[in-house]
Amino acid sequence: MILESFLISSASNPPPGINAFPSGGSVQSLYALFIFLAIIVTLRIYRGINGRVYSTYRVMRVPVVYVLLTLFTILAVGTFYPILVATLVLIPAGLLLGYRFGTKVKFFSRNGRLYYARSPAILIVWLVSFIGRLIVEVTIPPTLTVDFVIDVVLCATTGLLIGEAMNIVRKRKEYVEPQSSESTQDDSFRINI
Numbered sequence: 474m475i476l477e478s479f480l481i482s483s484a485s486n487p488p489p490g491i492n493a494f495p496s497g498g499s500v501q502s503l504y505a506l507f508i509f510l511a512i513i514v515t516l517r518i519y520r521g522i523n524g525r526v527y528s529t530y531r532v533m534r535v536p537v538v539y540v541l542l543t544l545f546t547i548l549a550v551g552t553f554y555p556i557l558v559a560t561l562v563l564i565p566a567g568l569l570l571g572y573r574f575g576t577k578v579k580f581f582s583r584n585g586r587l588y589y590a591r592s593p594a595i596l597i598v599w600l601v602s603f604i605g606r607l608i609v610e611v612t613i614p615p616t617l618t619v620d621f622v623i624d625v626v627l628c629a630t631t632g633l634l635i636g637e638a639m640n641i642v643r644k645r646k647e648y649v650e651p652q653s654s655e656s657t658q659d660d661s662f663r664i665n666i
Contacts, residue, residue, distance in 0.1 A: 503611060510607060514600065521596040524581065524588035527645060532589075536638045539631040540564075547624055554617060560624040567632020568639075571595060575637030580648040589645070595637045602630045 525531070543564070547557050577592040606626045613619050 506611070514603065518596065518600065521591040522593075524579075524583075524590040527580070527587040527589045527641075529642060532638050532641045536631065536635040539627075539634050543624075543627050543631045546627060554620075556617070557620060557624050560621065560628045563625060563628035564632040564635070567629040568636040569632070570629075571633035571636020572639055573636070574598075575633070575640040576644070578637070578641050578644050580645060587645070587649075589641060592637060592640070595633055598633060599630060602626045606630075 543561075547561060574594045575592045577594065579590045581588050581590075606623055609619060609623055
């Protein structure tokens with residue numbers, strides 16, 4: 474396996490000042506981490522494509538977790554570097570992009586419950602950034618440059634997810650309001666799609 478041989482060679486010849494694996498664990502612990510993350514990614518993709526039950530709490534939970542993770546990563550861990558804190562300005566930029574490209578959310582009813590399927594563009598961007606960030610964190614020893622790249626991706630992704638969540642809540646209102654106004658119309662004028 475390419476990943477295993479890379480990790481073993483990086484552990485046997487670590488850069489000066491770095492002990493063994495960049496993640497601080499063994500190959501077995503990295504396999505366990507990858508399996509756990511593969512399950513999370515698979516569930517996120519499945520739910521993103523096939524939809525999940527709508528609740529405002531569920532929609533807002535992921536962006537809140539990302540904001541807390543971002544703030545913890547940038548402000549609370551390690552030495553304070555102004556350049557890393559400056560990456561926080563990417564959250565509003567990501568928010569604008571997420572709001573702009575997160576408009577493809579779809580709502581539908583199943584068994585009397587409201588479901589939503591995420592925007593495919595945001596789902597793909599999240600997936601690529603999540604996997605890319607994990608690969609960098611696990612395979613490259615930490616430096617200021619690596620921390621900067623990780624923080625840039627984390628902040629931009631956080632903004633994207635906030636913008637998408639705002640769109641989901643807005644689109645839900647647009648979906649529910651026409652449904653309630655249609656229920657007051659005469660059935661002969663109703664068009665089912």
